[in-house]
Amino acid sequence: PADMLRIQTDIHSEFDLLVAQRLAYALDHSSLTHKDGRLLQAANLLRDWNGDVTATSSAAAITAAAEHEIWPMLLAPQILAYDQAHYHLKLDGLQLDRILNLYTWGEDRTALELILQNTPPRWLPPAYANWNDFLTTAVERSLRLLNAPHDVARLTYGTEHPIDIGNPVFGSHSPISTLLGVATGSGRHSNGGDYTTVKAAGLHFGPSERFTADLSNPDDTHANITTGESGNPSSPHYLDQFQPWLEGKTLLLPLNHPTIQHTLTLTPQ
Numbered sequence: 001p002a003d004m005l006r007i008q009t010d011i012h013s014e015f016d017l018l019v020a021q022r023l024a025y026a027l028d029h030s031s032l033t034h035k036d037g038r039l040l041q042a043a044n045l046l047r048d049w050n051g052d053v054t055a056t057s058s059a060a061a062i063t064a065a066a067e068h069e070i071w072p073m074l075l076a077p078q079i080l081a082y083d084q085a086h087y088h089l090k091l092d093g094l095q096l097d098r099i100l101n102l103y104t105w106g107e108d109r110t111a112l113e114l115i116l117q118n119t120p121p122r123w124l125p126p127a128y129a130n131w132n133d134f135l136t137t138a139v140e141r142s143l144r145l146l147n148a149p150h151d152v153a154r155l156t157y158g159t160e161h162p163i164d165i166g167n168p169v170f171g172s173h174s175p176i177s178t179l180l181g182v183a184t185g186s187g188r189h190s191n192g193g194d195y196t197t198v199k200a201a202g203l204h205f206g207p208s209e210r211f212t213a214d215l216s217n218p219d220d221t222h223a224n225i226t227t228g229e230s231g232n233p234s235s236p237h238y239l240d241q242f243q244p245w246l247e248g249k250t251l252l253l254p255l256n257h258p259t260i261q262h263t264l265t266l267t268p269q
Helices: 002-008 014-029 037-048 058-087 093-100 108-118 131-145 175-180 242-246
Strands: 209-212 222-225
Touching: 002 209, 014 037, 014 058, 014 108, 014 131, 037 058, 037 131, 058 093, 058 108, 058 131, 222 242
Parallel strands: none
Antiparallel strands: 209 222
16 A cells, blocks of 8 residues: 555656756756856756656756746747748737647647757757757746746745645635635645646646555555545535645545444434
């Protein structure tokens, strides 16, 4: 069960590590880096990172923000050149942003991995002399996006990528919260993991359940629901499993000899 829990809560990302190492190389070899002391620090953080997307990782925060910046920087020149050549269109910033928002697909990380590994000349935007300058600019923009302090190491992934699990009916923040006087969602909490880790997580989603059955000893079975056993926000069991779930812990669920803690008696009228 302990080994299974380590697998279920695995937040190591080989993809993010590859991106971070490529960004560190670019920062080391670009003349633009020396213009900003934060870029030099970012290069060291990225180079020394092990790829674990922990809530406290500054390198994970920089990498995620840079990935967010790279795609628009790659696609915008391609879209503008194509539309101008074929349709003689000149898109303004708002139109371009709307088009860029359409370019999301499930395997975009596979494409980005191949682009960063092979750095094909036809994908390098004409405004940049080389790929190192391009990627350095992406990191520079990501630091601005994060409002990075002078000490970049103070950035944390969990602060920029929290998790907030809401009630499936009432959501996280609703008038029902005020009416009932109780929370209808978990609220925002610092969290680790992303779309490329075994423990996949985003702002409003995470693993729906952790469960490990020990077939040699059914009483050593473990389980953990994201929020709690009850879906009723006014129940004491609505969020009573959220904190262990968030912390990567699990709860004993003996199947043969459970310890009865609560009894519900139904009396027919």
